[in-house]
Structures are given as C-alpha cells and as structure tokens.
Amino acid sequence: MELWNYRPDVYDRGQSLDLVGYHVQATDGKIGSVDEATYEVGESYIIVDTGPWIFGKKVMLPAQVVTRIDPQERDVHVARTKAEIKDAPEFDEGGYKEIEYRTRLGDYYGRHSG
Numbered sequence: 001m002e003l004w005n006y007r008p009d010v011y012d013r014g015q016s017l018d019l020v021g022y023h024v025q026a027t028d029g030k031i032g033s034v035d036e037a038t039y040e041v042g043e044s045y046i047i048v049d050t051g052p053w054i055f056g057k058k059v060m061l062p063a064q065v066v067t068r069i070d071p072q073e074r075d076v077h078v079a080r081t082k083a084e085i086k087d088a089p090e091f092d093e094g095g096y097k098e099i100e101y102r103t104r105l106g107d108y109y110g111r112h113s114g
Contacts, residue, residue, distance in 0.1 A: 003062040003106050004042050010066055011039070017069065022076045024048045024061075031059075031082055038063075046076065047091070058091045062109050080109075 011017070019037040023030055024046070032050040035058060044063035050056065061078055068077040078085075088108050095101045 003064045003110060004044055004102070006039070006044055006063040006066060010069060011063070017071065019046060019069065019076055022069075022074045025075050025077045026080055026082045026085060027078075028081050031078075031085055034076060047096075048085075058093070059085055059088060060091055060096055060105060061085070062106065065109060 019034045022034045024032050024034060032048045034046050035049040036047040038044050038046075046061050046063070046066065048059050048061060050059060061080070065078045065080055066076055067079045069075070070077070089101075089104050092098075092101050
C-alpha cells in the first residue's frame with residue numbers, strides 16, 4: 001500500500017539517512033521527535049515521541065504522510081495537523097507491527113489524506 005512508502009521526492013532508499021532524533025513538524029507546529037523509523041518497501045513508518053504535547057504518548061505515522069525531510073535543521077514535515085495526529089488510533093506498543101493495527105491506522109490516515 002502506498003501509505004506505507006515514502007514519497008519518492010522525499011526519501012531516496014539509496015540514501016543512508018536515519019531520521020531518529022529528528023523533530024516532527026505537523027502542518028500547524030511541532031509535535032515531537034522521531035523515536036523509531038523504518039525504510040522497508042511497503043512497511044515504512046515513523047514512531048513519534050510526543051513528549052508533553054499529548055502526555056508523553058507515542059504515535060505511529062505511515063511514511064506517505066512525510067512531505068519533506070530537512071537534514072540541516074533535522075526536521076521531518078508531515079501532511080497532517082496536530083488534531084488529526086492526536087485523534088489517530090492510539091499507539092499499540094505491543095502490536096504496532098501487526099497487520100490488524102496497521103490496517104486500522106491505514107484506514108484512518110487514508111480517510112484523512114491531505
């Protein structure tokens with residue numbers, strides 16, 4: 001599913017860029033920093049540690065929502081608002097790699113495509 005792949009103009013699989021530690025910018029401001037990132041075809045995502053913004057919770061964002069990566073500023077920009085991210089299905093620490101969770105998350109972000 002395209003949702004789980006980085007946009008070709010945003011991330012080139014040939015580059016060795018690790019997004020862990022980058023700040024994540026929603027369309028309306030900073031939401032946290034990248035805690036984990038994957039780069040596999042069809043299974044790419046970032047896990048964002050939101051810190052105090054939503055009480056230290058983490059959120060999982062499909063790679064397709066990443067619109068720009070700025071290595072100099074160490075920023076990852078995503079095509080979602082803070083509210084859209086906050087209202088997404090709750091992060092499942094134990095099951096986020098399972099197909100059922102990804103399907104629910106994919107359905108949510110697919111409906112809220114920007």
